[in-house]
Amino acid sequence: MIDQSFPNEQEIARSGELTQLFFERSVTSEEKDELLDLWSRYPVLKTNSIEEYEIEQDLHFLGNGSRSLLRYHTEAEHYFSSQVAEREATRQAKQHENGLKKNVAAKTSAKKNKKSLPFGLLVSVIGILFIIGIYSEFRQPRPKETIRETSKGFASVRSTIDVQWNDDASIFKPNSRLDKDRLVLKSGVVEIELDNGSRLVLEGPADFQLDDIQKAFCHQGRISATITPEGSGFVVDTPFFSVRDIGTEFVLDVSEDKAEVHVISGQVETNRLASDWIPLPQDRGLSFDRMGESQKIVADRRLFMSSKVLADKTKVHQERQREFKNEFERKLTGDNSLQLWIDFSDEERSIFSNRATAAKNNVSVRSFGTASPIDSNTGTKAIEFRRTSDRIEINGLEKCRSMTLIVRAKLKHLQHASNVLLASRDYEETSGGFLWQIDRFGRMQFHVRRPGDQSADTFDSPPCILGKDLNTWTVFALVLDFESETLIHYIDGRVAASFPFDAMDELHLDRLLLGNLPAMRKNDTARFFPGLYDKLLIFSRALSETEITEFSDDRAGKR
Amino acid sequence: MMYSVAKRYVPAPDLVQDVLQQVFIDFLHAAVENDWDENFEAGPILNRMTRNRAVELWRKRRKEFSVDYQEIADTLLDGHIESFDENDLEELNASQRLNALRNCVRSLPPKSRKLLEEHYGKGVSIKQLAEKQNAKPNSVRQIFSRLRVKLKQCIRKNIPDCPDD
Numbered sequence: 001m002i003d004q005s006f007p008n009e010q011e012i013a014r015s016g017e018l019t020q021l022f023f024e025r026s027v028t029s030e031e032k033d034e035l036l037d038l039w040s041r042y043p044v045l046k047t048n049s050i051e052e053y054e055i056e057q058d059l060h061f062l063g064n065g066s067r068s069l070l071r072y073h074t075e076a077e078h079y080f081s082s083q084v085a086e087r088e089a090t091r092q093a094k095q096h097e098n099g100l101k102k103n104v105a106a107k108t109s110a111k112k113n114k115k116s117l118p119f120g121l122l123v124s125v126i127g128i129l130f131i132i133g134i135y136s137e138f139r140q141p142r143p144k145e146t147i148r149e150t151s152k153g154f155a156s157v158r159s160t161i162d163v164q165w166n167d168d169a170s171i172f173k174p175n176s177r178l179d180k181d182r183l184v185l186k187s188g189v190v191e192i193e194l195d196n197g198s199r200l201v202l203e204g205p206a207d208f209q210l211d212d213i214q215k216a217f218c219h220q221g222r223i224s225a226t227i228t229p230e231g232s233g234f235v236v237d238t239p240f241f242s243v244r245d246i247g248t249e250f251v252l253d254v255s256e257d258k259a260e261v262h263v264i265s266g267q268v269e270t271n272r273l274a275s276d277w278i279p280l281p282q283d284r285g286l287s288f289d290r291m292g293e294s295q296k297i298v299a300d301r302r303l304f305m306s307s308k309v310l311a312d313k314t315k316v317h318q319e320r321q322r323e324f325k326n327e328f329e330r331k332l333t334g335d336n337s338l339q340l341w342i343d344f345s346d347e348e349r350s351i352f353s354n355r356a357t358a359a360k361n362n363v364s365v366r367s368f369g370t371a372s373p374i375d376s377n378t379g380t381k382a383i384e385f386r387r388t389s390d391r392i393e394i395n396g397l398e399k400c401r402s403m404t405l406i407v408r409a410k411l412k413h414l415q416h417a418s419n420v421l422l423a424s425r426d427y428e429e430t431s432g433g434f435l436w437q438i439d440r441f442g443r444m445q446f447h448v449r450r451p452g453d454q455s456a457d458t459f460d461s462p463p464c465i466l467g468k469d470l471n472t473w474t475v476f477a478l479v480l481d482f483e484s485e486t487l488i489h490y491i492d493g494r495v496a497a498s499f500p501f502d503a504m505d506e507l508h509l510d511r512l513l514l515g516n517l518p519a520m521r522k523n524d525t526a527r528f529f530p531g532l533y534d535k536l537l538i539f540s541r542a543l544s545e546t547e548i549t550e551f552s553d554d555r556a557g558k559r
Numbered sequence: 560m561m562y563s564v565a566k567r568y569v570p571a572p573d574l575v576q577d578v579l580q581q582v583f584i585d586f587l588h589a590a591v592e593n594d595w596d597e598n599f600e601a602g603p604i605l606n607r608m609t610r611n612r613a614v615e616l617w618r619k620r621r622k623e624f625s626v627d628y629q630e631i632a633d634t635l636l637d638g639h640i641e642s643f644d645e646n647d648l649e650e651l652n653a654s655q656r657l658n659a660l661r662n663c664v665r666s667l668p669p670k671s672r673k674l675l676e677e678h679y680g681k682g683v684s685i686k687q688l689a690e691k692q693n694a695k696p697n698s699v700r701q702i703f704s705r706l707r708v709k710l711k712q713c714i715r716k717n718i719p720d721c722p723d724d
Contacts, residue, residue, distance in 0.1 A: 013701050013704070016700070016701055016703075016704025017697050017700045017704065020700035020701075020703055022628065022631050022632075024684070024685060025624065025625075027628060027631065028627065029627050031627075032630060032631055035631060036634065046634075046638055047638075048708070049635065050635060050638050050639055051707075052704060052707045052708070053570075053635055053639070054566070054639075054711075055660070055707040055710055055711055056572075057572055057575065058656065058660050059660070059664075059675065059707075059710075060572035060679055061562060061572065061575070061657065062657060062661060062679065063680040239665070239672070290669055441588075
């Protein structure tokens with residue numbers, strides 16, 4: 001007797017087919033009717049489709065979506081950590097200030113009883129001046145480098161050489177922190193240091209997922225691993241087998257057809273399909289193919305990327321970068337549309353002394369406050385705006401219709417509502433005045449005042465500056481094209497957002513500011529630049545995407 | 560958790576991503592305005608924000624899909640929501656399920672795993688996969704349907720407490 005309440009094999013298969021068509025968004029009217037009819041006759045098929053729907057969503061999420069979720073989760077964590085740190089800094093500053101006030105009051109009262117009155121008065125005055133000095137210092141508490149101190153993750157990118165990333169959204173620069181990230185590169189070399197001192201060198205093409213400080217998954221690529229005693233037990237899974245390190249050096253080479261492990265020093269253990277761990281000693285290797293067949297091999301030391309080999313490659317890479325930079329600068333010097341070029345790492349082009357001026361075609365550049373050169377971790381120079389009034393004023397640039405702004409900078413955090421890259425002096429009031437900044441959510445913003453309008457036109461990108469982009473050198477660019485009526489935000493040569501832009505007569509470049517811009521009037525907004533500033537270039541034309549990429553290419557930078 | 564909530568109210572993976580992105584921005588905005596710190600219990604409010612955003616997004620964007628798609632989607636989502644108690648956060652064990660799913664995918668035969676990687680990882684369409692394999696698209700669709708059923712069974716084995724949806 002046939003059970004009429006349960007579908008047969010054909011009906012089950014057909015329901016699966018139609019459900020798949022639904023996922024592909026290509027279900028026709030007849031197919032829709034057929035599927036709904038099957039569901040109404042056999043509720044179990046509807047249940048099956050709902051379960052398939054769940055798995056379908058999960059598979060898409062694993063395939064693409066988890067990176068986005070992790071990115072936003074990491075951003076939220078960084079934001080809260082920095083808020084807590086800033087509140088703590090403010091609380092400590094207030095405690096310190098209260099402590100000083102009490103001390104000075106006690107000392108002043110003790111000295112009043114002494115016969116040497118003039119001396120007592122002097123001490124009081126000095127004490128009061130000291131308090132005023134300390135109070136001024138703490139009135140606007142400077143945010144600490146909270147992102148670096150509180151950054152999560154368990155590894156960092158130490159260096160990259162000629163890396164071409166597979167996906168623009170997952171680019172990791174030197175000093176980027178890593179936390180369960182997947183690194184997918186078409187070519188080049190990435191050196192990763194785990195927080196326990198272990199070192200992994202990844203050679204592309206590669207697809208490598210960090211799970212935690214003791215675990216990773218290598219889908220493809222070659223890894224040279226140097227594992228410290230603290231990192232002993234580090235496991236790398238592959239589609240073919242797993243490797244567990246016991247404080248050693250080894251190479252893992254995974255391709256589509258096979259995977260090999262070569263033990264350079266010490267010992268590893270291998271495991272396939274949850275069997276026992278089998279030791280593999282120094283100078284030995286193992287190769288697995290797609291069918292699961294294994295073969296013992298002799299370890300090939302030439303495959304291992306040691307520190308020395310990496311250092312040699314880095315030297316060659318840096319030499320190429322220098323050559324490119326020289327050639328690039330020669331080309332720039334011949335470009336008539338280049339209105340301004342400040343390079344704080346180059347003493348001939350930069351301004352370091354207080355109130356120094358540098359004239360270039362009637363353009364004056366002046367610094368105010370205590371902007372001074374500092375050496376960053378890499379020994380290169382840049383400029384930092386430490387006090388609230390530290391800034392650079394640029395006067396005398398010509399008005400223009402099309403323009404390109406390029407800034408190379410390293411942001412320490414995004415705690416301010418307005419983290420300004422460049423602005424017109426009287427942006428709040430001047431028609432044609434503009435403001436180019438990054439908000440606390442990592443959105444690049446361009447605001448411009450049109451004639452006769454009270455409010456500004458705003459052009460905001462989606463959030464594109466992420467936690468991993470902080471404390472790394474980044475090239476920001478803005479291109480305004482009068483001819484094609486477009487405005488484009490770029491980050492490291494990639495388009496972050498693009499907008500139609502109604503042409504206006506002229507943009508005012510005659511009085512520009514960069515750095516910290518205190519609020520001059522009651523309703524003005526105080527704006528800051530929290531980080532290091534390296535280069536500023538202003539062109540009176542719209543550069544092409546290719547030209548922007550040349551600025552952002554690793555070869556054009558410091559490293 | 561947010562991902563689990565979102566996918567119960569919008570029928571397509573790209574819409575789920577849009578919901579999550581918007582909820583994070585909304586949440587950060589609200590955190591600044593309300594001065595929340597890291598001790599703030601974000602779970603319930605994130606849950607609510609995600610559901611509201613998801614419902615709103617599907618209402619706004621359903622016109623982008625055919626009427627036939629909308630009808631099937633509404634039936635699927637209604638069935639999905641009926642089986643789900645959104646106040647019971649213990650059920651929303653998304654990371655456990657995703658980890659189990661990841662392991663189950665890894666344990667599939669290489670050919671099946673490659674099919675999944677091509678489609679979900681690299682975005683290769685069913686038609687293109689069928690052409691590569693010299694097969695009919697409907698045959699490939701059946702393969703995917705069977706794989707999903709297999710993965711569901713595998714997840715159940717790996718998470719004994721996994722609720723039956």
